[in-house]
Amino acid sequence: MRLHCETIVAHIDTPWTRLASLTARGLLARKGCTYDELSRTLGSIGIEESPKSVELRIQRGAFRCSFFLQLVCALHADLPTALQRILDNKTTWEDACREIALAHLPEGAFSPRLSKRLEQAGIHISPTQLESRVNSGTFSFALLLQLSHVYPIPGLERFVDCSDVAKAASEADVAHP
Template sequence: MSHVDTAWTRLASRTARGLLVRKGVSYEQLVDCLAAVSLKESVRAVEGKVQRGSFRCSFFFQLLSAVQADLPDELVLPKRRESWEDVCSRTFLRELEAHGLTYTVLAKRFLKLGLEVSATQLEQQILSGSFPFTLLLQLSAVAPVTMLQRFVDQTDIEKTAQQHVHDG
């Protein structure tokens, strides 16, 4: 899959890089930390994902756990055998419910931001938990995701949404 540089991927990249800087973690150290949470990646692969901003939400949550960031309660991987994809799906669904959003309403709100995705596509991605981190950022543009405020300013999300509309 080829990478497409967008305002959203740049924001995702800045968010991840900012976390690494705040925690004082290099890419080499990050690879070791990720291995400790059972994610085997090369330094080059991790650096590429972070620099491009092209990573799944599950990778961002693993990153938070690996660098021992202060995690919101909902992101702590439960003791039962729940996958990171399950955590992503649960987190996104909880946010939809908290804001009274359906997949159809979300798709319509995204369309106003210049993001074309059908309700069916959203549902499939969210239920699988295999969606990109940018989708969680995009959700926060239409329905602020409180847990993200620890890692990215809401004003940056709103500016990115405006920039995407103008660039798109």
């Protein structure tokens, strides 16, 4: 008899996960795509996800940056030239995520100074944790949105308004003083 053990992580609703959800749902709406269609489209680029899995991830805003890039590619969304170049040259989705984040962070960004700036927006992460997550390329899309609040990412405004990023930061700061 084999036992299957799953780690269940409770979803935490935050202004950042709500913004991640809104961003992905906005992309789906603009492309006129349902969750069933998205599941099939993701399959065409080698990403196997059930429609229900896709829907739950998007509704909760609980997905990695790599998943958002997969959405963008699967839906053939128009991309800024720099982002398109990164995706064209990627070896893995995680590599693309890492390159996007690192391209917009200044040298020496993994410092207490950046952590302090993020903390002012209600984001509590140590420089070591941030560096580890970014370098692994396995960070959440919400973290990319958070970083874009401190260091704007050119072209991201095609998917999410800068004012919505600022609003999420303000709401997160109020929620976690």
